[in-house]
C-alpha cells in the first residue's frame with residue numbers, strides 16, 4: 069500500500085495500523101466506512117487476509133474494497149454476533165459519544181457496532197472534541213414525506229440546548245444523496261449539543277427518522293492518530309453498552 073503523504077493522512081494511517089493489534093486470528097470483525105477505515109481495510113488485506121477473519125462491512129463501498137483486498141466478506145445476517153468492530157468517527161467527546169455518518173453510512177455502522185462485543189474507533193486527532201456539535205449531525209430519514217420529517221426536526225430543535233438550528237438535505241452533486249438503504253440524510257448544523265442522549269432520544273421518536281449519527285455507549289476505546297505518526301488512546305471508563 070502506498071504510504072500516506074499528508075499530515076492528516078499520516079495520522080489516520082497511524083490509528084488504523086495500531087488497530088491491527090486488536091485483531092486476532094479467527095475473529096468476526098466489523099469493518100467501518102470512511103477514509104480512515106480505508107487504511108484499515110487495506111492493511112488487513114495486506115497483513116491479515118490469511119488469518120481466517122470473517123469481515124462484515126458497514127457499507128457497499130467498504131464491501132467492495134474488502135473483497136478487492138482479498139478479505140472474507142460476509143453479510144451480518146450470516147454471522148450473527150461480532151467480536152470487534154473498528155470504525156472511524158467524525159467527532160468524539162471524552163466519554164466516547166460519537167458523531168458518525170459524514171460518509172452517509174451511519175445506519176449500517178450503528179447496526180454493526182451494536183452487534184459487536186467491542187467497538188474501537190480509529191481517528192485522527194482533529195476528531196477529538198470537548199463537546200459535540202461542530203460537525204453537522206447526520207440524521208437518516210425515509211424519503212416518503214421527508215419535508216414533513218424535516219419540519220418536525222426544525223420544531224424539535226427550537227427547544228433543544230444547541231447553538232445552531234439549521235437543517236438541510238444532503239446532496240451529491242445536483243442530486244439528493246441516497247444511502248445504501250435508500251434513505252435521505254438531513255444534516256443538522258447545531259454548533260454545540262448540550263444534551264446528546266436527550267436529543268438522540270427525541271429525534272428517534274419522530275416519524276420518518278430512521279437513525280441518528282449520535283453513537284451513545286457503543287464505542288469502548290478510541291485510537292487517536294497523530295500527525296507525527298504516534299497514537300494516543302481513549303478508553304470509555306464506565307457505563308454499560310447500550
Ligand SMILES: O=C[C@H](O)[C@H](O)[C@H](O)COP(=O)(O)O
Pocket residue numbers: 100101102103104105155156157158167168169170171172173174177
Ligand atoms: O458514514 C461515514 C462514517 O461514519 C465515517 O466513519 C466517518 O464519516 C469518518 O470518516 P473519515 O474516517 O473519512 O473521517
